[in-house]
Structure formats: C-alpha cells, structure tokens
Amino acid sequence: MTCAPPALWVVGVLAWERYAPSGTQLIQLLAATPAIACAGTGHRRGVVVGGACALFALYPLGGVGAYEDLGSRAGTCLAILSVVVAGYLAAGRRARLTHELVRVREVAAVTQRALLRPPPARAGEFTLAAGHLSASRHAALGGDLYDAVPTAYGLRLVIGDVRGHGLPAVATVAALLGTFREAAHDEPDLAGVLRRLERGLERHLSGTGCRDAGVEPLAEEFVTVLLLEARADGSFAALNCGHPWPYHLAPAAARAGPVAEAEPLPPLGLFPLPVPLPRPSVLPLPPGDVLLLHTDGAEDARDAAGGAFDLAGALREVLAPGPADSGEGRAPDPAHPAEVVHRVRAALLRHSGGRLSDDVALFAVRRERGHGPPGEPGRECGKASCTAGNRRPPCGPADRRRPCAGAAPERRTAAP
Numbered sequence: 525m526t527c528a529p530p531a532l533w534v535v536g537v538l539a540w541e542r543y544a545p546s547g548t549q550l551i552q553l554l555a556a557t558p559a560i561a562c563a564g565t566g567h568r569r570g571v572v573v574g575g576a577c578a579l580f581a582l583y584p585l586g587g588v589g590a591y592e593d594l595g596s597r598a599g600t601c602l603a604i605l606s607v608v609v610a611g612y613l614a615a616g617r618r619a620r621l622t623h624e625l626v627r628v629r630e631v632a633a634v635t636q637r638a639l640l641r642p643p644p645a646r647a648g649e650f651t652l653a654a655g656h657l658s659a660s661r662h663a664a665l666g667g668d669l670y671d672a673v674p675t676a677y678g679l680r681l682v683i684g685d686v687r688g689h690g691l692p693a694v695a696t697v698a699a700l701l702g703t704f705r706e707a708a709h710d711e712p713d714l715a716g717v718l719r720r721l722e723r724g725l726e727r728h729l730s731g732t733g734c735r736d737a738g739v740e741p742l743a744e745e746f747v748t749v750l751l752l753e754a755r756a757d758g759s760f761a762a763l764n765c766g767h768p769w770p771y772h773l774a775p776a777a778a779r780a781g782p783v784a785e786a787e788p789l790p791p792l793g794l795f796p797l798p799v800p801l802p803r804p805s806v807l808p809l810p811p812g813d814v815l816l817l818h819t820d821g822a823e824d825a826r827d828a829a830g831g832a833f834d835l836a837g838a839l840r841e842v843l844a845p846g847p848a849d850s851g852e853g854r855a856p857d858p859a860h861p862a863e864v865v866h867r868v869r870a871a872l873l874r875h876s877g878g879r880l881s882d883d884v885a886l887f888a889v890r891r892e893r894g895h896g897p898p899g900e901p902g903r904e905c906g907k908a909s910c911t912a913g914n915r916r917p918p919c920g921p922a923d924r925r926r927p928c929a930g931a932a933p934e935r936r937t938a939a940p
Contacts, residue, residue, distance in 0.1 A: 530561040530574030534581045554578040555603035562611035566622075571615050575608035636665050639698055643672035645862075647679050649892050650754065653861035655869050657884040659821070666883035667693035668819045669701055673708040679754040680708045680717065683887050684767065685819040686747050699728040700747060714753045715801045718763050721749060725792050746793035750817060752807070758891050760815065761804035766791035768823065770807070771839055773814040775859040780839035783807055783815075811893040814859055821882035822868070827875050838871040839864075861888035 537553050561574030582600060643652040658666045667686035672679065682704050686693045703724030707717045729745055750767040752760045762785070769783045785805045789797065809815055816839065825833040843858050856863055865886045872884060 528564075530557045530564075530570070530577050533557050533560050533574075534577045538581055551582075551600060552603070554581055554600060555607050558604065558608040558611040562615050566615060566618055568612050568615040568619070571608060571611040574611075575604055578604045639694075639701065640665055640669065641671070643670070643887070644674065647672065647674045648754070649758070650679060651861050651890045651892055652888070653865045654885070654887045655865040656886070657821075657869060657872065657880055659880040659883050665694050665697070667697065668821070668883045668885035669697045670817070670885050670887045671701055671704060672887075672889075673705055675709050677708075677712055677753070680714070681752040681760075681817070681887065681889065682708075682749065683817045683819065683885060684747050684749040685821075685883075685885070687745050692745070696725070696728060696745065696747065699724055700749075714751055714761055714763050714804055718749070718751055718765070718801065719797060721751075722792050722797055729793065746791040748791045748820075752815075752817075753804070755806070758811070759809055760807040762807050763801070763804050764788035765797075766794075768818060768820055770818070771816040771835065772807075772809075773816060773839055773843060773859060773864065774810075775812060775814070775843050778840070778843050780843060781836055809889075809891045811891050812859070814861060814864060814888055814890045816864060816868070817885075817887040817889075819883065819885045821880065821884035822872065822886065824882055825872050825876045825880055825884070828877060831875075833872060833875045835868070838868055841871070842867045859890065861890050864888045 534554065534557055537551065555578065557578035558571045558574040561570040564570065579601060640656060643654050645652060652672055654670055654672075656666075656668060656670075660666060667688055668684070669686070670681075670683040672681050674680075682701075684700065686696045686700075700721060703721055704717065707720035707724075711717045711720060725747060746766075748767040749765045750770070751763045753762075755761055764785070766788050769785050769788075771780055772783050773780045785807070786802075789802070807815065818835070823833060823835050827833075842864055858864075858867070865888050868886055869884075872880070
C-alpha cells in the first residue's frame with residue numbers, strides 16, 4: 525500500500541500523455557508524485573518511492589515533443605527532486621510528532637489509571653467493579669471520583685461528583701482522592717473521614733492546591749460525596765453529602781430499586797458540616813445482593829428526543845440472564861459487579877447515542893455468600909494472596925493458623 529498512491533498517479537499521467545489529444549501536456553504533474561506519497565502514506569519511504577516512480581516515468585516520455593530536449597527533462601527532474609526533499613523532511617517531522625503524541629498518550633493513560641484506579645476485584649467477602657464514561661471526547665478523566673480502600677476499620681468506599689469539567693475539576697478529584705486514601709486508614713470512624721475530606725477540599729479551593737496544580741479554582745465549586753463503610757453484619761454505614769443514593773439489586777427476587785434513605789447533607793464546599801454529624805445511615809446488603817453506586821450523569825443521560833435514561837429499568841434488565849456462553853454452555857452471572865457495570869454502560873451508550881452531557885461513574889459491590897467477617901480482608905490468614913485488594917480467592921482453613929499481614933503486629937510462634 526506504500527507504493528499504490530504515487531504509482532497510480534504516475535500511471536494516470538503517463539496514460540494521459542499517450543492517449544490524450546495532442547496539445548495537452550501534463551508532464552509537470554509528475555513533480556506532485558512525492559507530495560501525494562507524503563500525504564497518502566506519511567512515511568519517508570513512501571516519499572522516496574514516489575520520487576523514484578516520477579523520475580523513471582520520464583524515460584518513456586522521450587518521444588514526446590516537449591521533452592525531446594535535455595533542458596525540459598532536467599527542469600522536471602529538478603522539480604521532482606525538490607519535492608522529494610521537502611516531502612522527506614515533512615514526513616520525518618510528522619513521524620517525530622506522531623511518536624511524541626503516542627508517548628504523551630501513554631503517560632496520560634498511566635496517570636489516569638493511577639488517579640482513578642480500578643478497585644480491587646475482591647476485598648474480604650465483597651466483589652467490586654467500577655467503570656467511568658467521560659462526557660469529553662478522548663478524555664478518560666472528568667469530574668467524577670471513586671475508590672475502595674480495605675482498612676483495619678473495614679472496607680471503605682467513596683464516590684463523588686465535582687461541579688464542572690476540565691482541568692479544575694480533575695485537580696479537585698486528585699486532591700479529594702488523595703485525602704480519602706490517607707484518611708480511610710487513619711480515621712477510626714466514617715465521620716472523621718468526611719471531615720478530613722471537607723478540610724482537604726477547603727485547602728484545595730483556598731488557592732494553594734490549585735496553584736500547585738497549575739489551574740485556577742472555580743467560583744462556588746462544590747462536591748457531592750457518598751461514603752460507605754462495611755459493618756460486621758455485612759451491611760454498610762453511609763454518610764451522604766448531596767449525592768444520589770445507590771441502587772439495591774436483589775437477583776433472587778429479580779428486583780432493583782433505589783435505596784430509600786434520609787435527606788442527605790449539603791454537598792461539600794457549599795456549607796460547613798454540622799456539629800455533630802448525624803448518625804450514618806445503614807444500608808442492608810444480604811448475601812448475593814448488589815449495591816450500585818453512581819453519579820447523577822447516569823440518570824441525566826438523554827436520548828435524541830430528550831428522554832431521560834431509566835436507570836431502574838436498565839438494572840431490572842441487567843438481572844435478566846444473558847445468552848449462554850458458547851464455549852462452556854453457561855450464561856454469564858448477571859449480578860456479578862463487572863457484568864452489572866458493563867451492561868449499564870452499554871445501555872447508557874445506546875440510549876444517548878454515545879453523546880453524554882455529563883460524566884458517569886458506576887461502582888458495583890456484591891456481598892458474596894459463605895465468607896467470614898466483612899471489611900477486614902486478609903484477616904483469615906497470613907498469606908499475601910489473601911490481603912486486601914488481591915484478586916485471588918480466600919485461603920482455606922489450613923492457612924488460618926497465621927495472622928494476616930494486614931492485622932496488628934504480634935509475636936509469631938511456630939504452628940502446631
């Protein structure tokens with residue numbers, strides 16, 4: 525394919541000169557052959573091949589009256605060589621810019637994965653999955669945030685939505701996620717984590733954090749936040765600051781609906797948090813059920829006619845079994861968190877035609893059946909494969925003789 529565009533151009537010029545009526549001479553168009561090769565292939569090799577084709581094409585044109593003298597041929601040859609040199613330099617610059625763009629995209633992708641990292645596939649008795657859709661084309665980050673941190677106090681989750689888009693929103697997301705990942709390990713209760721998030725947002729919006737990030741803070745910026753913490757009975761404690769409540773999926777009853785809870789607190793950044801904070805709400809999660817956390821972009825997605833996306837209806841369709849797997853003859857588990865996120869994403873894109881007006885974040889967590897105390901991943905044993913965030917299944921009873929690496933340090937003795 526490298527030789528095709530210039531070769532076709534040369535053949536066309538030759539055919540015109542041989543079979544067109546006399547008096548129409550387009551031999552000078554051979555000088556455009558290297559430029560066509562540069563535009564069509566973008567490679568320096570294509571430019572050289574195009575120039576060679578044009579130069580060799582001058583030989584069969586020796587019988588043309590206008591090119592019987594050496595001067596006419598020399599002028600055309602010089603024109604071809606000039607275009608070859610210019611095209612070669614342009615193709616080289618294009619190759620360097622393309623390579624630089626690829627490297628920049630690779631660095632951006634790594635940075636995006638480090639900032640909005642995927643949650644651990646397994647944490648204690650919970651299975652997790654998350655997904656994100658950006659309203660900005662070619663952008664993997666926006667104003668939405670989520671994370672899951674297994675801690676000594678239990679599994680802690682956060683999902684939030686920053687007002688606005690662009691670099692200021694991304695800088696705020698980075699500041700809040702950094703604060704959450706530190707506070708989740710330090711604060712013994714969920715209220716302490718929320719107050720740390722409030723202080724972190726205040727520092728960021730005061731100007732210091734924004735100047736360090738190289739962006740200007742938005743006026744009246746605020747963040748909706750939903751914090752969850754796994755409890756000993758498998759339920760979740762929740763503190764909500766202006767964020768949509770999650771949806772509860774009960775696969776056994778083929779039922780999906782929003783969690784009916786109290787009025788949330790105001791979003792962070794609008795008003796100071798009350799003192800004292802209200803008691804966290806309790807979200808029951810029986811074994812096998814799923815909680816789907818989401819941002820308001822999921823419910824605000826519109827189709828071409830302006831109709832809103834029916835998230836509850838989409839979740840009910842998610843619980844319907846899919847087609848059997850052709851390799852193993854089994855249908856995929858519709859209530860698996862990864863499958864829930866995948867199907868909701870697909871339904872959102874179908875409904876909106878791929879044109880979202882706001883970023884969308886989805887975070888699904890399922891409580892598995894037949895496991896030990898939740899929220900303390902890795903305490904069943906001391907193997908690294910059972911520590912928080914690892915994707916391997918829990919260890920067996922024989923491995924529980926040793927304390928987990930995530931547990932408090934203690935004196936180790938030989939196993940009996």
